[in-house]
Amino acid sequence: MDELKILQKLFDMIEYGYQAIQQFPKSEKYALGTDIKRCMDVMLERCIEAKKKYYKKTTLQELDVEKEKLLAYLRLAHTLGFLPIKKYEIWCEKAVEIGKMLGGWLKTVNAGPKT
DSSP: OHHHHHHHHHHHHHHHHHHHHTTSOHHHHTTHHHHHHHHHHHHHHHHHHHHHOSOOHHHHHHHHHHHHHHHHHHHHHHHTTSSOHHHHHHHHHHHHHHHHHHHHHHHHHHHOOOO
16 A cells, blocks of 8 residues: 555654754754644645545645645755755655655546546
8 A cells, every 4th residue: 555655754754854853953943943843744644634535636735735845944954054965865865755656646546546
């Protein structure tokens, strides 16, 4: 079941992200760090919702939007010097992998049942 794989990837990314945010400067842990955490939390919520809903397309599109927001926040954190290049690359790699899985999930939803 692909939905379960993407959920596990999300958990792994969130776990990595929370550890990386702990190393942000104190002022940014509670500013940009909170924005990033909220973005990841919303991604998790949308993934669970999509797994449970019968009509998934809108929820999956919302998940895709949150993924793009996360990538933008990560780029900002790196540009501002709060996120070292290696952590930025690993984190973005995890988010992109989730995006690829999400794209496949969206394709199956858009294709619909075959009659």
